[in-house]
Amino acid sequence: MDPATAVLYLVPAAAIIAVFRLAPIASAFLVSFFDVRMGRLRGFIGLAHYTRLFQDPVFWSSLGTTAYYVIGVVPLSLFLALFAAVLLNQRIRALGFYRTVYFLPVVTSLVAVSVVWKWIFHPRLGLLNYVITLSGGRALQWLEEPRGVFDMIAGAAGWTWWPGWLAGPSLALVAVVIVSVWRGIGYNIVIFLAGLQNIPDQYYEAARIDGASPRQMFWRITWPLLSPTTFYVLLSTTIVSFQVFTQIYLMTGPPIGGPMGTTKVTVYYLFEKGFDAGGNMGYASAVALVLFAIILSLTLLQRRVVEQRVHY
Amino acid sequence: MADAAVKAAEAGAGGAARAAGARAAAGHRARRAARRVWVYALLWLGIVIMVMPFLWMVTTSLKSPIEILTFPPTWIPTGQFVRGADGEWREVYVASRDGRAGTAVVRPAEGGPAMTVPLDELHNRVRFRFGNYAAAWRQAPFARYYLNTVFVVLCTLAGQLVTSCLAAYAFARMRFPGRDAVFLLFLSMMMVPEPVYLVPSYIILAKFGWIDTYQAMIVPWLAYIFSIFLLRQHFKTIPNDLYDAAIIDGCSRFAFLWRIVLPLSKATLAAVSIFTVVSTWNSFLWPLVMTNTPSVRPLQVGLARFAQEQGTNHELMMAAAVFSIAPLVVAYFMAQKQIIQSLATSGIKG
Numbered sequence: 001m002d003p004a005t006a007v008l009y010l011v012p013a014a015a016i017i018a019v020f021r022l023a024p025i026a027s028a029f030l031v032s033f034f035d036v037r038m039g040r041l042r043g044f045i046g047l048a049h050y051t052r053l054f055q056d057p058v059f060w061s062s063l064g065t066t067a068y069y070v071i072g073v074v075p076l077s078l079f080l081a082l083f084a085a086v087l088l089n090q091r092i093r094a095l096g097f098y099r100t101v102y103f104l105p106v107v108t109s110l111v112a113v114s115v116v117w118k119w120i121f122h123p124r125l126g127l128l129n130y131v132i133t134l135s136g137g138r139a140l141q142w143l144e145e146p147r148g149v150f151d152m153i154a155g156a157a158g159w160t161w162w163p164g165w166l167a168g169p170s171l172a173l174v175a176v177v178i179v180s181v182w183r184g185i186g187y188n189i190v191i192f193l194a195g196l197q198n199i200p201d202q203y204y205e206a207a208r209i210d211g212a213s214p215r216q217m218f219w220r221i222t223w224p225l226l227s228p229t230t231f232y233v234l235l236s237t238t239i240v241s242f243q244v245f246t247q248i249y250l251m252t253g254p255p256i257g258g259p260m261g262t263t264k265v266t267v268y269y270l271f272e273k274g275f276d277a278g279g280n281m282g283y284a285s286a287v288a289l290v291l292f293a294i295i296l297s298l299t300l301l302q303r304r305v306v307e308q309r310v311h312y
Numbered sequence: 313m314a315d316a317a318v319k320a321a322e323a324g325a326g327g328a329a330r331a332a333g334a335r336a337a338a339g340h341r342a343r344r345a346a347r348r349v350w351v352y353a354l355l356w357l358g359i360v361i362m363v364m365p366f367l368w369m370v371t372t373s374l375k376s377p378i379e380i381l382t383f384p385p386t387w388i389p390t391g392q393f394v395r396g397a398d399g400e401w402r403e404v405y406v407a408s409r410d411g412r413a414g415t416a417v418v419r420p421a422e423g424g425p426a427m428t429v430p431l432d433e434l435h436n437r438v439r440f441r442f443g444n445y446a447a448a449w450r451q452a453p454f455a456r457y458y459l460n461t462v463f464v465v466l467c468t469l470a471g472q473l474v475t476s477c478l479a480a481y482a483f484a485r486m487r488f489p490g491r492d493a494v495f496l497l498f499l500s501m502m503m504v505p506e507p508v509y510l511v512p513s514y515i516i517l518a519k520f521g522w523i524d525t526y527q528a529m530i531v532p533w534l535a536y537i538f539s540i541f542l543l544r545q546h547f548k549t550i551p552n553d554l555y556d557a558a559i560i561d562g563c564s565r566f567a568f569l570w571r572i573v574l575p576l577s578k579a580t581l582a583a584v585s586i587f588t589v590v591s592t593w594n595s596f597l598w599p600l601v602m603t604n605t606p607s608v609r610p611l612q613v614g615l616a617r618f619a620q621e622q623g624t625n626h627e628l629m630m631a632a633a634v635f636s637i638a639p640l641v642v643a644y645f646m647a648q649k650q651i652i653q654s655l656a657t658s659g660i661k662g
Contacts, residue, residue, distance in 0.1 A: 003488035005565065013479035013535040014494075020532035021501050024512035031512050084358055087351050098355055100648045101362050106655060107644045109594040111612045112633040115619045116369045119626050127368050130384055182361070190656045243505050246596050250616055267507050267597075274511050275601055285511045292508045 028285055036281040049286040059287065061261065062269040063294075068169035069265060070241045072177035073184075077237055078230070080181065081188030086222070088189070089196040099193070103186035110183065114250035117179045118143065121251075143251055145171035146259035170262035176247050184240070188233050195229030196222065231306050235299060242295050243267055266291050373630035374440040378405070380626050391439030394418065394429055401437065404429075441627070448618075448631040453606050457614035464529045464599075464610055465592045471534035472588050473581065479535070480543035481569050485555065495544075502537045506597065514601055528602040529610065533592065539584045542657070546580040547573055583654035590655065593640055611636050 032049055035042040053059055088098055105113060120127045121142035129139040145152075148167025155162070169177075203221050212220070223230075245267040249256055257264030257272075264272075266287060274284025367387075372380065374389040393401045404418035407426060416434055419426045449455070482488075483495055513532060514523070522528040550573055558568045574581065596612045603609050609617070615636045622629050644651050 003486075006482045006486040006488040006491075009478040009482035009486070010494075013475040013540060016475065016531065016535035017498065017501070017537065019516070020513060020535075021504075021509065021537070022497075024509035024516060025501060025504050027512045027515075028508050031515065036511075036515065084355075087355055090351060092351070092355070096649070098359065099652065100645075101359050103648070103652050104362065104366070104641070104644065107590060107640050107651065108637045109596070109612055109615075109640075111594075111596055111615050111619075112369075112637045113365075115615065115629055115633050116365050118619075119372065119630065120365060120368060122626075125381065125383055125385065125626075127364070127385060134384075182365070186362075187656065190652055194656065239505065243507055245507075249596075249600075250619060254620075270507055270510075271597070271601070275514075281511045281515065288508045288511060292505060295505060296503075 028289060031282055032285040032289055034282045036285075037279055045282070049283050050290075053283070053286050053290065058261070058264070059266075059269060062264050062266045065169070065173060065263060066242060066244070066265045066267075066291075068173060069177060069180075069244055070238060072169065072174065073180050073241045073244075074234065074237050076177070077181045077185055077188055078233060081185050081233065082192050082230070084185070084189050085192035085196055086218070088193055099186075099190060102189050105183045106186045108183075110246040111250060113183050114179065114247050117175075117182075118251045121175050140171060142175045143172045144259055146262045147171060149174055170259065172252060172259055173263045176244075176251055176263060179247055179251065180241070180244065184237065188237065191233055192226070192229060195226050199225045227306075231302075234306070235302060238298065238302070239295055242291065242298075245271065369630045369633055372626055373444055373634050374442065375444075375627050376439075376441055377625065377627060388438055389440055390436045391421075392418070393435050393437045393439075394433055395435070401435075403439065404434075406434070444627045444631045445635065448628040449635070451628065452614060452618045452621075452632075454611075454614060454618075454632065454635070456606060457609055457611040460526075460608055461593060461611040464526060465589055467526070467530045468533050468592045469585060469588050471530070472536050472539055473585065475535040476539040476543050476584065477569070477574065477581075479540045480547055481573065483540070483544045484547035485565075498537045498540065502541070510597070510601060517602060522602075524603050524605055524608060526608055529599050529608070536588065539588065542584055543577065543580055546577050550576055582650060583657055586651055586654035590640060590651070 035045050123141045150168035151162050207217050248268045252263040270284045270287040274281045391403050394404050403421035407417040409416045414431050415428050517528045599610045599613050618632050619629050
């Protein structure tokens with residue numbers, strides 16, 4: 001076993017990773033301390049980007065929008081995927097057919113999916129409003145509606161006064177949430193289904209003999225034994241959701257992030273700052289790092305809190 | 313269902329109880345049947361929700377610009393036709409309708425002067441406008457975009473397989489100082505999301521003069537940590553005895569990798585390849601940032617551009633969407649089991 005040979009095998013991958021992963025990750029911090037315009041270093045400015053960032057109302061609102069998005073997508077996707085997986089796990093005929101169709105959007109590009117859904121959400125000619133009016137509902141503005149959904153619900157219920165801070169995410173953002181759940185749910189279903197099929201049948205048989213109801217069987221057997229899977233799905237969906245970009249870029253606006261900036265999420269703000277408007281890359285890097293810090297601490301927190309309840 | 317009945321029957325003891333047990337079993341069976349109806353109804357609702365956008369995309373892509381604007385929307389693309397004296401159907405565009413006179417002014421689709429026809433001679437017939445695909449294809453350099461994407465995908469796939477197999481083999485089979493530390497470093501980098509290294513990567517690629525080149529889309533992805541990780545995990549399962557025996561027989565280390573390890577790892581190699589192809593084909597943010605001219609622009613960025621430029625030509629946008637997802641969707645239907653498995657084991661890029 002000579003180390004020289006090992007190095008030979010390792011070099012191609014290691015060189016690429018060193019230059020295009022390790023170096024960028026390491027220098028992300030560095031870049032955020034510099035004034036960088038369109039790839040050109042202009043000088044060290046220390047923490048100036050960060051101090052500006054924490055007073056930047058657009059940045060804060062982008063974080064809030066991202067939080068709304070994550071809080072919308074994660075539980076919805078988790079619940080619906082688990083529900084579908086439990087349905088599929090009951091000796092369904094042609095199980096493969098359902099799985100294939102549910103998974104189809106995962107394979108299709110997010111760009112195409114977003115283009116199609118923007119057309120479905122079209123306020124005048126869209127399929128969704130047609131289905132809604134057909135079933136007696138009122139057509140909505142969807143991606144062009146800046147009003148918060150709680151505000152809209154309150155208005156529909158006849159409450160004339162509603163506090164602004166309780167307006168909730170705009171309907172436009174909710175539309176994006178719907179698309180993301182639709183597109184990603186197949187993946188979560190497949191993962192949940194694999195987890196469910198790993199639970200030995202004997203547990204259910206024993207429970208049935210003891211006269212357990214289906215609900216008891218779910219909460220006493222399925223839920224605890226599925227917890228590692230649930231934990232994985234929760235974590236991966238959260239991490240992916242924080243990085244939402246493509247749907248926003250293609251479905252909202254013009255200007256992107258609209259209406260009235262209610263769908264401007266953090267990664268889009270980063271893109272806008274770093275590559276679109278003047279290319280303030282140091283600032284964009286600071287935005288990326290704050291987002292990363294949030295993702296990382298949430299991941300660790302989830303690990304801490306949930307790990308005690310996960311049964312491996 | 314039969315064993316449920318038996319169990320229910322067993323639960324009741326004795327002859328009198330058996331009758332009650334049978335009654336209970338019948339009720340139980342009815343409940344289960346109702347439950348199954350519900351299960352299938354919900355599953356089919358799911359199918360409808362998942363499929364509807366695709367159908368809507370395809371049907372829109374086959375409509376005329378006028379039909380797009382009609383509300384309520386139609387599911388089957390139709391056109392207006394007039395039957396000529398020779399019995400041939402001719403497509404016409406309706407310019408105006410006069411309800412009171414019962415006539416309409418129409419223009420023949422293939423050109424020619426406008427004419428007035430009675431409304432009852434105007435017929436709706438199914439008309440798929442495949443020409444929309446050609447029109448969309450011509451309105452942007454989609455052939456170029458396609459070639460760019462195929463080229464980038466093939467190069468990335470080939471390079472990634474070579475570097476990953478070699479590195480995974482080193483991690484799995486060889487002993488060298490710092491091996492576990494390096495592997496751990498690799499794994500920890502896997503946790504860092506793309507937006508974090510996007511800006512510094514741009515700066516590095518700009519230093520190389522690679523912005524707006526194929527290299528910018530290919531070279532940084534020639535090694536992918538997760539592929540290395542997956543292959544290493546698999547290589548570790550190949551027994552050491554096999555290795556020892558091969559070495560004693562005079563097999564070189566590389567020959568062992570090439571002739572024994574790789575043939576034994578076909579499933580993992582397929583999984584890694586599928587994941588690489590799908591994620592490279594669909595990747596968007598990276599090429600959006602790293603390219604800015606059509607000559608190297610990949611399909612997804614081209615489609616995004618096209619969608620933003622077209623504005624209201626929904627039929628062209630949908631046609632473009634169809635042909636940008638077609639290759640992967642066709643491949644998916646041919647090998648869905650394997651593709652699902654591969655993407656599920658390797659995780660997807662959002």
